[in-house]
């Protein structure tokens with residue numbers, strides 16, 4: 234932080250997450266080289282901490298005493314934790330339907346002012362901006378540029394872990410498109426600085442029921458043309474089991490388009506079925522992630538099948554959040570109780586009375 238007094242910096246610290254090799258998952262999607270960077274290993278369980286350190290530090294530098302966000306879950310926990318550490322008030326606008334309960338519990342526990350509002354994420358983001366402007370509150374959703382500057386470190390760290398040998402592809406889930414935007418900026422800056430000798434292509438993966446980028450983005454042959462404002466977003470009403478990315482009107486759309494043009498990127502969508510099956514695979518090799526994060530693997534698989542990603546190309550997939558998010562989806566999947574979904578890779582829960590015979594019978598059956 235140039236020009237910011239050390240005493241103002243709020244950090245836990247974040248980052249230093251693992252970059253896993255995953256040969257079994259590579260085989261499942263049909264490529265030779267797959268790495269998964271696990272951002273769920275950050276202090277509050279998601280990549281949000283990467284940017285929240287910068288955002289809350291900037292709030293303090295500006296003398297703000299209140300910070301706010303709308304959230305599908307992870308941002309709320311991160312904001313609440315960093316605000317608590319900084320000794321300022323955190324405020325979270327939650328939706329009141331299908332709330333990510335574990336995340337609400339984190340925000341409540343860290344002492345944030347939590348408001349459940351009868352509106353979806355997209356409306357809550359409008360509301361938090363309006364209310365914050367009236368009351369002089371600092372908004373820390375990913376429209377905040379200091380957040381995105383922090384999220385660039387995911388890419389910088391990944392390249393360092395790969396000894397500055399850029400992979401062919403970066404595959405990332407897309408919701409509000411903050412990560413996609415930050416990644417494009419980080420990669421092009423690293424390339425300009427000579428830290429990497431080529432720019433990996435970004436693949437942004439959305440859930441089919443929340444894919445406004447996929448339906449709005451049109452690649453142009455002149456992929457170097459990334460001026461803002463020439464592409465139009467068609468917002469949608471979002472619906473997906475991947476709670477984190479249930480977003481129909483992403484605020485970072487223009488920046489994400491820029492990132493796509495800078496990196497010769499692609500966009501793709503995957504169904505909830507594909508998301509949950511990919512998640513089951515990631516979980517079953519002991520890495521684990523939340524549903525939204527599994528877009529990275531599900532999207533890689535789909536892009537390999539359609540020939541966009543070639544078997545010999547290397548892929549870094551970003552796992553954005555922790556396995557403990559959305560436990561209902563995980564348990565529902567493995568017990569095959571999810572509406573319109575089938576558990577293709579189930580691990581069924583067993584029931585037994587409190588005697589050895591029944592338990593032994595179960596274990597002998599396996």
Ligand code: F0G
Nearest residue numbers: 304305307308408409410411412553554
């Ligand atoms: N993955 C996870 C686990 C997330 O929590 C989010 C966003 C995304 C992906 C999408 O990232 O917005 O940069 O495209 N979660 C926000 C929240 C909206 O409130 O926690 P993006």
